[in-house]
Amino acid sequence: MKVINFMGQRHLALGMSAVLLLVAIFSLSTRQLSWGLDFTGGTLVEVHYSESADLKLIRQTLDVGGYAGAVVVSFGTDRDVLIRLPQGHADTEGTALVSLLESSSEVGVELRRIEFVGPQVGDELREQGGLAMLMALGMVMLYIGFRFQFKFALGAVAALVHDVIITLGFFSLIGLEFDLTVLAALLAVIGYSLNDTIVVSDRIRENFRKLRKMNSLEVINISLSETLGRTLVTSLTTLLVLACLALLGGAMIKGFAVALLVGVVIGTYSSVYVAASVLVLLRVSKDDLMLPVKEGAEQEDLTP
Numbered sequence: 001m002k003v004i005n006f007m008g009q010r011h012l013a014l015g016m017s018a019v020l021l022l023v024a025i026f027s028l029s030t031r032q033l034s035w036g037l038d039f040t041g042g043t044l045v046e047v048h049y050s051e052s053a054d055l056k057l058i059r060q061t062l063d064v065g066g067y068a069g070a071v072v073v074s075f076g077t078d079r080d081v082l083i084r085l086p087q088g089h090a091d092t093e094g095t096a097l098v099s100l101l102e103s104s105s106e107v108g109v110e111l112r113r114i115e116f117v118g119p120q121v122g123d124e125l126r127e128q129g130g131l132a133m134l135m136a137l138g139m140v141m142l143y144i145g146f147r148f149q150f151k152f153a154l155g156a157v158a159a160l161v162h163d164v165i166i167t168l169g170f171f172s173l174i175g176l177e178f179d180l181t182v183l184a185a186l187l188a189v190i191g192y193s194l195n196d197t198i199v200v201s202d203r204i205r206e207n208f209r210k211l212r213k214m215n216s217l218e219v220i221n222i223s224l225s226e227t228l229g230r231t232l233v234t235s236l237t238t239l240l241v242l243a244c245l246a247l248l249g250g251a252m253i254k255g256f257a258v259a260l261l262v263g264v265v266i267g268t269y270s271s272v273y274v275a276a277s278v279l280v281l282l283r284v285s286k287d288d289l290m291l292p293v294k295e296g297a298e299q300e301d302l303t304p
Contacts (some may be wrong), residue, residue: 006224006272007217007280013273017162024169025134031172036179036255039126043085044115045097050108052078061104067097075252080112082252108145129183133164136190148201155278159270163193167263181256189263196231196271204279216284220276228272235268262286 037044055072058081060069067085075082083097098111137157145153164186171178195290203223211219239261 003222003225004228005223007276008214008221009275010277010280013269014277017270017274020169021162022164024172027169028165031175033168033172033178034175035126036177036182037084038180039129039178040086042116045083045085045114046112046114047081047083047098047101048074048110048112049079049105050110053081054105055081057104058083058101061101062097065100067100073252074250092194119204129180132183133186133190136187137161140194141189144198147198148205149284150200151279151282151284152205152275152283155275156194156201156279159197159267159275160190160193162270162274163189163263163266166266167259170262176255176258179255181253181304182259185256185259185263188260190266192260192264193267193271196234196267197275198222199230200227200271200275204276208284216280220279224272224276231268231271235264238264244300 003116039226053074055074058072059070062068062072062083070086073082074080085097095111098109102109105208137160140160141153141157143153143268144156167189168178168184171182187191203226204220205218207223208216209281211222214222242257242264246254246261
């Protein structure tokens with residue numbers, strides 16, 4: 001097996017990660033996120049047309065009719081339309097909105113559903129979503145600390161924080177809407193990246209115990225090379241599915257798929273470079289991972 005010198009490029013990789021993190025943090029602090037209806041509050045209206053709907057005409061009708069700022073997207077088929085109204089519109093306006101659409105259309109318009117999210121509920125969802133991510137990161141640190149060693153826990157959490165911040169920064173830069181589906185995707189990214197990091201950490205621990213004459217950099221390079229094939233195959237198959245969802249899944253699932261696409265790419269990179277590089281910075285060695293010797297075991301080994 002060819003051993004790739006991953007750790008020889010760790011300084012370049014960490015520099016690239018630092019640049020991405022700075023850009024993401026700067027965008028989040030200046031542009032912030034384009035919060036969806038779930039977090040800002042507003043009204044969601046789903047209507048069904050008897051024939052194909054003209055989204056451009058619907059937007060013009062809503063602007064003229066006093067619904068400026070409404071977001072109009074196709075929902076599943078070209079006859080189903082989802083309309084998102086910002087704050088300031090009550091949940092009782094569904095009938096009036098449908099009447100306005102019928103007056104400007106020559107085909108029938110049917111109201112399928114209407115949902116209202118108050119601003120207070122939106123604030124609570126935003127707060128609970130942030131707490132959910134922090135709790136997930138805390139539980140990850142505890143699990144890996146017990147499962148492996150505290151240095152591995154710090155490396156894993158650093159990789160997960162790295163993935164989440166860069167994914168959030170991507171949404172902030174592009175201006176994609178951040179709603180509950182994207183939040184669910186971020187939690188899924190944490191789980192995916194954690195799984196990859198655990199596989200790499202497990203191989204590093206095994207090789208530290210087997211390859212005792214090698215230094216830390218050599219052991220980590222061998223471990224990463226051994227797991228590289230599995231990592232690439234898993235990531236590529238996942239990316240193929242997510243690409244199909246992003247392109248063909250429709251507007252409702254696009255944010256979820258894009259968040260996972262970015263998260264899987266960044267998570268694969270971080271499990272190879274960020275988590276392992278943190279271990280090198282923390283000077284992990286075979287002494288950190290050696291199994292404890294029971295009292296009297298050494299004397300028993302010396303007994304003929």
